[in-house]
Amino acid sequence: MTIQQADNEQAPQATPAPAAGGRRPGRAPRRSTAVTAPSRARATATYVWLVVAAVILLFPVLLTVVGGFVQTFALVHQPPGLFSGHYTLDSYHNALTQRVVPLLPAFANSLFVAGVIMLGNLVTSCLAAYALVFLKIPLRTPLFWLFLATIMIPYEAIVVPNALFVRVLGLGDHRIALVLPFLANGFGVFLMRQAFRQFPVELHQAAQLDGCGHLRFLNSIVLPTVRPALTALAVWSFLQGWNMYFWPLIISSTNNSLNTLQTAIFSLKNNDQSAPDLLLAGIAITLIPTLLLVIFGQRWLVRGFTAGAVK
Amino acid sequence: MGDLGWGVGFLLPALAGVGLFVIFPLFQAMFLATRGTDIRGNPTRDVGLANFAGLFTADFGRVLLHTLVFTLIVVIGGTVVPMTLAVPLAQRLAGTKVFRTLFTLPFAYSASTASVVWLIMVNPSMSPINWVLGLVHIPPPDWTTSSGWAMFTTAWITLWMTSGFNLLVLSAALAGMDQEVIEASRLDGASGWRALSRIVLPMISPSLFFVIVTTTLTALQALGQVQVTTNGGPNDATRTLVFSIYDLAFANGNSLYGPACAQGLVLLLIGILLAVLQFGVLERRVHYR
Numbered sequence: 001m002t003i004q005q006a007d008n009e010q011a012p013q014a015t016p017a018p019a020a021g022g023r024r025p026g027r028a029p030r031r032s033t034a035v036t037a038p039s040r041a042r043a044t045a046t047y048v049w050l051v052v053a054a055v056i057l058l059f060p061v062l063l064t065v066v067g068g069f070v071q072t073f074a075l076v077h078q079p080p081g082l083f084s085g086h087y088t089l090d091s092y093h094n095a096l097t098q099r100v101v102p103l104l105p106a107f108a109n110s111l112f113v114a115g116v117i118m119l120g121n122l123v124t125s126c127l128a129a130y131a132l133v134f135l136k137i138p139l140r141t142p143l144f145w146l147f148l149a150t151i152m153i154p155y156e157a158i159v160v161p162n163a164l165f166v167r168v169l170g171l172g173d174h175r176i177a178l179v180l181p182f183l184a185n186g187f188g189v190f191l192m193r194q195a196f197r198q199f200p201v202e203l204h205q206a207a208q209l210d211g212c213g214h215l216r217f218l219n220s221i222v223l224p225t226v227r228p229a230l231t232a233l234a235v236w237s238f239l240q241g242w243n244m245y246f247w248p249l250i251i252s253s254t255n256n257s258l259n260t261l262q263t264a265i266f267s268l269k270n271n272d273q274s275a276p277d278l279l280l281a282g283i284a285i286t287l288i289p290t291l292l293l294v295i296f297g298q299r300w301l302v303r304g305f306t307a308g309a310v311k
Numbered sequence: 312m313g314d315l316g317w318g319v320g321f322l323l324p325a326l327a328g329v330g331l332f333v334i335f336p337l338f339q340a341m342f343l344a345t346r347g348t349d350i351r352g353n354p355t356r357d358v359g360l361a362n363f364a365g366l367f368t369a370d371f372g373r374v375l376l377h378t379l380v381f382t383l384i385v386v387i388g389g390t391v392v393p394m395t396l397a398v399p400l401a402q403r404l405a406g407t408k409v410f411r412t413l414f415t416l417p418f419a420y421s422a423s424t425a426s427v428v429w430l431i432m433v434n435p436s437m438s439p440i441n442w443v444l445g446l447v448h449i450p451p452p453d454w455t456t457s458s459g460w461a462m463f464t465t466a467w468i469t470l471w472m473t474s475g476f477n478l479l480v481l482s483a484a485l486a487g488m489d490q491e492v493i494e495a496s497r498l499d500g501a502s503g504w505r506a507l508s509r510i511v512l513p514m515i516s517p518s519l520f521f522v523i524v525t526t527t528l529t530a531l532q533a534l535g536q537v538q539v540t541t542n543g544g545p546n547d548a549t550r551t552l553v554f555s556i557y558d559l560a561f562a563n564g565n566s567l568y569g570p571a572c573a574q575g576l577v578l579l580l581i582g583i584l585l586a587v588l589q590f591g592v593l594e595r596r597v598h599y600r
Binding site for chain 2: 043046047049050053054057058059060061063064067075076077078079080120123124125127128130131132135136137138143146147150151152153154155156157158159160161162163164165180181182183184185186188189214242243244245246249250253262263265266269276279280283286287290291293294295298301302
């Protein structure tokens with residue numbers, strides 16, 4: 001894996017330093033590189049650029065975090081008044097109690113979707129990967145390639161038959177329809193298989209001789225040693241499930257009680273009664289789990305999303 | 312029970328999931344692409360290749376053109392913007408860790424949350440962007456209602472969403488670079504732009520390539536950014552391939568499953584081409600340590 005941040009600590013002086021020859025100091029640091037000395041002028045320029053970029057890229061985040069606590073008349077102003085000093089929970093209260101697009105049931109649906117998809121992926125991927133790595137079965141390699149091949153099928157190419165299929169099954173009005181197509185996927189099988197392959201085969205044979213069953217071996221010996229991969233898959237599938245939009249949009253279009261937070265935010269936006277502060281409060285609520293994951297689970301996210309692709 | 316029995320039992324859940332909801336629908340899509348739709352919105356009689364003929368019309372040509380423009384903006388911007396942040400952040404000045412965490416926050420947004428926040432950002436009655444433009448006496452554009460700007464706005468939202476994750480990947484790659492090579496290049500007098508283009512970029516090319524491929528896929532599959540922000544408008548100016556699939560099959564009770572499936576197969580073809588590109592040709596060319 002090229003993706004590793006381990007070097008950070010090992011080499012504190014490791015950003016060596018050609019004092020940029022004929023370059024005027026104070027020039028936009030976007031031209032500077034990792035191999036640049038942090039001379040004072042350069043450092044200042046770097047900070048200036050970072051602050052400018054932060055204002056451009058992070059204002060929407062600031063708006064999301066603060067906007068829901070501001071009253072409508074203060075917010076709907078050019079520029080939006082985020083720092084009046086008057087903060088209230090009214091918008092959050094309204095967002096959670098309004099009857100137009102109820103957010104609490106949508107929150108429950110989102111938790112259901114993300115949680116079940118996560119669990120489904122963990123179970124199906126671990127079982128399949130175990131069979132592919134430890135069991136002597138025919139067609140092991142072709143089956144692995146089959147799983148791998150499904151990764152490159154863009155979901156939007158098969159979304160129409162899936163929607164019709166779920167309808168034919170008579171599940172169109174049921175919550176289970178929100179998660180059914182996503183309980184297994186090739187990427188999870190691939191990720192867990194790569195992790196299991198690190199496990200010494202001799203240990204597996206020894207355990208077999210000692211009469212240790214497959215399920216017990218998987219559960220109490222293999223899984224604890226591949227916890228990083230498990231966490232990466234869990235975080236990855238939870239985030240995918242939570243942020244999913246196209247599928248819940250289709251499912252909930254015929255039955256509003258199947259709204260997830262993602263589709264609820266869209267319906268709220270389409271309703272003229274929704275003031276920006278109410279929308280921002282709803283968005284902030286929607287972002288709680290994903291913001292926490294992005295802030296505290298970064299290394300799992302990078303590992304999950306890049307596994308296999310960069311190695 | 313032997314290995315075979317256990318193997319079947321262990322593989323069954325994953326095979327059933329992937330088989331029923333990925334592989335079977337793939338063939339079903341090919342079948343549906345040859346069908347019309349009856350009055351109650353169900354697939355019906357064989358229409359031959361009529362839906363495929365629809366792929367060779369000027370309308371679909373425009374859809375592909377929009378998809379191309381959208382993808383190009385997202386991929387170029389979504390790589391360059393995080394790069395201009397990752398490189399200065401790699402200098403490890405005080406506080407860069409905080410900056411890096413802050414810059415990854417857009418990654419937490421979904422298609423619908425990002426789109427609605429940016430709709431508020433460009434809402435004429437409160438837009439902070441229009442306010443800044445007003446300060447320098449530039450009349451603000453119609454961000455979502457003029458065709459050119461609508462394309463830019465939807466692409467920008469997608470670019471913004473991908474910038475957080477791409478920054479993480481590129482930062483990790485820069486941090487993992489072989490310091491000896493950089494030291495050697497320094498002694499040889501390489502500096503500034505030259506060092507970046509000749510040494511740093513080639514060294515992180517696997518990550519750079521990964522970022523370009525994943526961003527291309529994200530852009531190709533973007534639905535919410537278009538559907539929430541412009542709903543394909545104005546005058547179909549932001550009608551991209553995936554939006555077109557959604558619109559034909561699901562919007563306003565259209566139920567045009569056949570044409571939607573035919574266009575889905577085009578998307579599949581592009582996806583396979585990208586995968587071949589990723590695992591085949593280019594993987595061998597990028598620099599590996």
